[in-house]
Amino acid sequence: MSYNFIKVKNEAGLITITLNKPPLNVITIPMLAELADAFAWTKQEPAKLILLNAEGKAFSAGVDVADHTPDKVNKMIETLDRLFINMYENEKPIVAAVHGLVLGGGYEVVMTCDMVVASEKARFGQPEIAVGVFPPTAVVWLPHLTRMPHVMEVVLSGEIFDAAKADKLGLVNAVLPADSFEAGVQKFLQKFMTMSPVVLACTKKAIKAGLNKGFVEGLKAIDNIYLNELMATADAKEGLAAFMEKRQPVWQGK
Numbered sequence: 001m002s003y004n005f006i007k008v009k010n011e012a013g014l015i016t017i018t019l020n021k022p023p024l025n026v027i028t029i030p031m032l033a034e035l036a037d038a039f040a041w042t043k044q045e046p047a048k049l050i051l052l053n054a055e056g057k058a059f060s061a062g063v064d065v066a067d068h069t070p071d072k073v074n075k076m077i078e079t080l081d082r083l084f085i086n087m088y089e090n091e092k093p094i095v096a097a098v099h100g101l102v103l104g105g106g107y108e109v110v111m112t113c114d115m116v117v118a119s120e121k122a123r124f125g126q127p128e129i130a131v132g133v134f135p136p137t138a139v140v141w142l143p144h145l146t147r148m149p150h151v152m153e154v155v156l157s158g159e160i161f162d163a164a165k166a167d168k169l170g171l172v173n174a175v176l177p178a179d180s181f182e183a184g185v186q187k188f189l190q191k192f193m194t195m196s197p198v199v200l201a202c203t204k205k206a207i208k209a210g211l212n213k214g215f216v217e218g219l220k221a222i223d224n225i226y227l228n229e230l231m232a233t234a235d236a237k238e239g240l241a242a243f244m245e246k247r248q249p250v251w252q253g254k
Contacts, residue, residue, distance in 0.1 A: 060106025
């Protein structure tokens, strides 16, 4: 597939999707459509992990304000939702690497990833309130990611905050030195790249299956995945056998 505003590659089991509209990666409806299509494509592409990153000095300054106007807003929200659903339903773990400013809809894209690593120079924010609107997806995600008083502060104040505060609020997995950010991201990814892709996918599915459920209901849903999906895979059998035989597992990806 060819794209005008993003770059996509799959190398050694890692799919990388790069926002490629520097310097600020302001997101337009056509760019959202490309991202939605790319994440749909990744669902069937053989890989272990997806990395979302960006060219330029900012990860993304957000969705173009011109696309929020009454004549465009329905199409914008429809395309945003298609992107977010394709990301949420993706079996592969998605990691965002944020190296600079990320605001508004750009930050909502980052929130929809499963993990976030940030440069010490990264800055985050949902400034929509200042232009008379609110961020729908952030309103969904933030209560799952941090405590409600912090949700209210982030969304109602529109404050732009640094990576240290994002870490304090539990919104990032790691804050990395700016001068070795790319190397730090690769080191973070390697923790997952040694795992079986099918086991990663089953485990992510199980984590999501327990969300918003009571303990018993969630446990039953997760047990079903464990017994009827995970244990039916060759890689689960291989992993257990390799441990007992004191050797490294050889994953088949199935």
